[in-house]
Amino acid sequence: MNIMTQHTILNATHRALGAKMVDFGGWDMPLNYGSQIEEHHLVRRDAGMFDVSHMTVVDLTGPRVREFLRHLLANNVDKLKVSGKALYTCMLNERGGVIDDLIVYFLSEDFFRLVVNAATREKDVAWITKQAGKFDVAVTERPELSMIAVQGPNAREKALGLFTPATRAKAEKLGKFSATEGDGLFIARTGYTGEDGFEIVVPESQAVELWNALLAAGVKPAGLGARDTLRLEAGMNLYGQDMDEDITPFEAGLAWTVSLDAGRDFIGRAVLDQQKADGAKRAMVGLVFDDKGVLRHGQRVVTALGDGEILSGSFSPTLGKSIAFARVPTGTAEKAEVDIRGKLVAVRVVKYPFVRDGKPCEGV
Amino acid sequence: MNEIPGDLKFLKTHEWARVEDSGRVTVGISDHAQAQLGDLVYVELPEVGDRVEAGTASAVVESVKAASDVYSPVSGEVVAVNSALADKPETINEDAYGEGWVFVVKPDDAAADLEEMLDPDAYAELIENDSH
Numbered sequence: 285m286n287i288m289t290q291h292t293i294l295n296a297t298h299r300a301l302g303a304k305m306v307d308f309g310g311w312d313m314p315l316n317y318g319s320q321i322e323e324h325h326l327v328r329r330d331a332g333m334f335d336v337s338h339m340t341v342v343d344l345t346g347p348r349v350r351e352f353l354r355h356l357l358a359n360n361v362d363k364l365k366v367s368g369k370a371l372y373t374c375m376l377n378e379r380g381g382v383i384d385d386l387i388v389y390f391l392s393e394d395f396f397r398l399v400v401n402a403a404t405r406e407k408d409v410a411w412i413t414k415q416a417g418k419f420d421v422a423v424t425e426r427p428e429l430s431m432i433a434v435q436g437p438n439a440r441e442k443a444l445g446l447f448t449p450a451t452r453a454k455a456e457k458l459g460k461f462s463a464t465e466g467d468g469l470f471i472a473r474t475g476y477t478g479e480d481g482f483e484i485v486v487p488e489s490q491a492v493e494l495w496n497a498l499l500a501a502g503v504k505p506a507g508l509g510a511r512d513t514l515r516l517e518a519g520m521n522l523y524g525q526d527m528d529e530d531i532t533p534f535e536a537g538l539a540w541t542v543s544l545d546a547g548r549d550f551i552g553r554a555v556l557d558q559q560k561a562d563g564a565k566r567a568m569v570g571l572v573f574d575d576k577g578v579l580r581h582g583q584r585v586v587t588a589l590g591d592g593e594i595l596s597g598s599f600s601p602t603l604g605k606s607i608a609f610a611r612v613p614t615g616t617a618e619k620a621e622v623d624i625r626g627k628l629v630a631v632r633v634v635k636y637p638f639v640r641d642g643k644p645c646e647g648v
Numbered sequence: 649m650n651e652i653p654g655d656l657k658f659l660k661t662h663e664w665a666r667v668e669d670s671g672r673v674t675v676g677i678s679d680h681a682q683a684q685l686g687d688l689v690y691v692e693l694p695e696v697g698d699r700v701e702a703g704t705a706s707a708v709v710e711s712v713k714a715a716s717d718v719y720s721p722v723s724g725e726v727v728a729v730n731s732a733l734a735d736k737p738e739t740i741n742e743d744a745y746g747e748g749w750v751f752v753v754k755p756d757d758a759a760a761d762l763e764e765m766l767d768p769d770a771y772a773e774l775i776e777n778d779s780h
Contacts (some may be wrong), residue, residue: 304683319741320712321687509686509712574691578710599689599712625715 291338292304293430293488301505308421309403310337312486313508320509324489326603327477327514328642331436332506333498338402341426341485342409344416345395352419353388353396356412356552358533360543364390369637370461370474373410374533380559381529382536385521389463389473397470399431399483401523415551416515429470430491432484434503435514437642439481440473442501447471448493454481469494476511478518478639516596516607519637525581526568526595534559535611537568537636563608564614568595570636571608577624579608579631584623589613594622596607602639603648609636652679652772653745657721657765659703660774664745665721665765673722673753673762677709680743680775685711688737693729694751701727702761707750709740718750722761728752 290311298305303314314335316323316433317575324559326332344352353361359373375383384404389397400408405425413423433442451466452479458464460480463472470485486494499505512522519537527536532555534542542556571594573579579597592612612620612633621628638648656664662681666674672694682688692708700706705717706726733739740748755761766774 304686317687318727319687319738321738366674513712576692578689578712580715601712 290326290338292335293491294335297492298335298493298505300466303505303507306508308327308508309338309401311402313338313628314505316507317505320507320513321601323504323506323510324513326504327436327479327506327510328602328639329437331434331439331442331481331503332396332510333439333495333503334433334435334506334508334511335430335495336432336433336483336489337488339431340400340402340405340408341429341610342398342412342504343395343424343426344398344412344421346421347394348419349394349396352407352416352421354521354548355419355519356415357388358542358550358552358556360545360548361388361396363543364388366462367391368458368463370463372461374527374538375581376533376550376556377529378552379529380532380552380555382527382531382533382538383411383522383529385523385527385538385541387472389472400563404435429486430486430488432486432491432495432498433475433477433481434484434498435479435481435506435643437477437478437479439479442503443482443484443498445501446497476518476520477514478520478637479642480516495505512596513598513601516598516609517600517602517637517639521609522596531611532559532564534564535566535568538610566611567614567616568609568611570634570638570648571597571610571620571622571631572603572634572638573606573622573629573631575629575637577629578606579624581631585610585612585631586621586623586628587612587616589616592616592620600638602642603644607638607648617633650706652768654704654768655659656745656768657767658771658774659721659764659765660720661719663719663721665762667758667762668752670728671755671758672727673724673758674749675706675718675721675751675753676744677718677740678771680778681716681740682744682748683711685709685716686713687711688740690748691737691740693731693733694726696726696729698726700724701754709737709750720751720753721765722753722755722758724753724755724758726751727754
């Protein structure tokens with residue numbers, strides 16, 4: 285157990301920029317650099333950057349790596365046919381519960397890359413290593429790699445200007461959810477904000493230089509506070525809050541990431557097959573509160589079909605009111621109530637995402 | 649950190665009180681408190697005419713991060729509330745000791761209540777120790 289607070293290579297840079305720092309999964313990370321609401325709007329309207337170096341890059345190599353990932357992951361890596369293509373997926377335990385959610389990149393038939401959450405790093409690597417033995421796959425953590433996410437409608441344009449012409453040409457034509465390499469960087473058109481942009485994996489030795497170059501190109505820093513409200517508006521789950529090892533993807537709004545294709549025996553599949561046949565008893569829904577107050581994690585949700593609870597809940601800067609994910613009895617429709625500090629208030633049950641392309645979604 | 653005005657008194661729970669020339673007491677939250685809470689998004693005010701008791705929750709400030717009760721430092725009757733905060737709660741983030749005041753009380757016995765409070769130096773020491 286590592287009880288030391290960990291620092292990314294950008295820690296001193298954040299402090300010099302006036303960041304308010306917080307502990308996040310054992311890492312000392314910037315919460316905001318002044319106003320998290322301003323940082324949120326900046327990413328929705330222009331461009332912002334996040335230090336996400338606390339996330340873990342795990343490289344998997346060996347001739348049977350694709351076969352291994354077919355077994356390890358609930359989504360099917362056979363969807364990845366072109367080098368650089370990425371897939372979002374859950375990694376499940378035998379009970380169908382989510383050990384972590386992650387992005388897997390296909391680089392070559394003997395080389396796939398995973399990017400996993402910070403707080404789950406140790407258990408993820410232990411689990412992957414345990415499963416990998418049977419497939420002779422080598423599991424290599426890459427702690428010497430940092431990661432900077434540049435997000436927003438103008439993010440790509442601002443980042444592209446920093447690359448050499450050859451790298452720029454490759455990065456410019458990247459499709460969504462694809463990655464390329466150049467200038468010593470691994471550049472992926474992915475993110476956790478609902479905006480376009482890049483997540484750039486950079487050697488620790490070059491990270492401060494890249495951060496400062498982005499800053500000079502007009503990309504302002506944004507902290508974990510803005511990152512949380514951005515991803516919630518965009519309808520993206522947060523591991524540990526919206527799902528964990530006792531929750532299946534079907535109960536966490538992640539059915540779209542599960543591939544129950546014939547003949548593929550992935551870990552947790554038996555439980556998911558059964559749950560699909562029986563119907564999951566709980567479902568994740570979106571909530572909107574139109575009055576004053578903020579929906580928060582752990583609050584009780586009262587529905588006609590029984591109680592549920594708020595998972596991620598916060599104030600939505602784009603909508604100017606509070607939104608949340610809740611896990612409620614399957615079939616809950618339209619209306620519910622939430623216990624906010626001892627008072628039951630009416631909320632609307634909606635489909636999410638709440639915000640797309642910087643605009644409120646219909647019905648929200 | 650802003651300079652703490654010398655005419656304020658503080659509760660350990662980070663509310664400030666200022667005795668006006670009229671004898672009425674203006675109440676707000678400290679600059680340290682707003683910084684800890686982060687961007688404020690809602691303020692729930694008492695109503696003019698409400699009775700408040702020293703040390704009891706009389707308003708709520710809610711940030712993106714958390715909801716927090718505001719305790720009245722003095723007992724008495726609420727004679728004014730800062731209704732501009734309904735539309736612009738961020739005023740507290742911007743000017744906690746000025747435009748970001750929350751409510752004004754006509755105190756029963758301000759002297760007795762204020763006696764219990766911290767002066768600016770003692771409060772500065774408290775938050776200094778807080779951050780270690």
